[in-house]
Amino acid sequence: QVQLAESGGGLVQAGGSLRLSCAASGRTFSIDSMGWFRQASGKEREFVATIRWSAGSTYYADSVKGRFTISRDNAKNTVYLQMNSLKPEDTAVYYCNARIRTLNLDYWGKGTLVTVSS
Numbered sequence: 001q002v003q004l005a006e007s008g009g010g011l012v013q014a015g016g017s018l019r020l021s022c023a024a025s026g027r028t029f030s031i032d033s034m035g036w037f038r039q040a041s042g043k044e045r046e047f048v049a050t051i052r053w054s055a056g057s058t059y060y061a062d063s064v065k066g067r068f069t070i071s072r073d074n075a076k077n078t079v080y081l082q083m084n085s086l087k088p089e090d091t092a093v094y095y096c097n098a099r100i101r102t103l104n105l106d107y108w109g110k111g112t113l114v115t116v117s118s
Contacts, residue, residue: 004108005025006095014086015085015086030102037097064090
């Protein structure tokens with residue numbers, strides 16, 4: 001199993017910045033990629049960003065491209081999401097994700113709330 005521990009959510013004004021962290025533990029050697037999803041009130045969960053664990057290749061949703069940056073620290077088994085130029089539309093619960101492709105498994109954090117005020 002993989003356990004994910006998230007932190008960094010909070011309240012910020014529009015135009016501000018936050019950095020989310022997600023530390024993985026357990027069978028971390030099995031992880032192929034880690035990423036972030038978010039779910040706004042009344043909406044379905046949507047993809048935000050992901051990073052390939054070994055190669056470091058990154059992928060972003062169009063809505064956050066140029067504002068958000070995903071990165072990893074292999075030694076700490078931790079993925080980060082640096083969020084700049086935040087907009088009220090970014091308000092959501094952000095969930096950390098770890099994917100093990102060979103076993104068709106997805107692990108999820110409990111979520112951390114990001115609120116961007118006008």
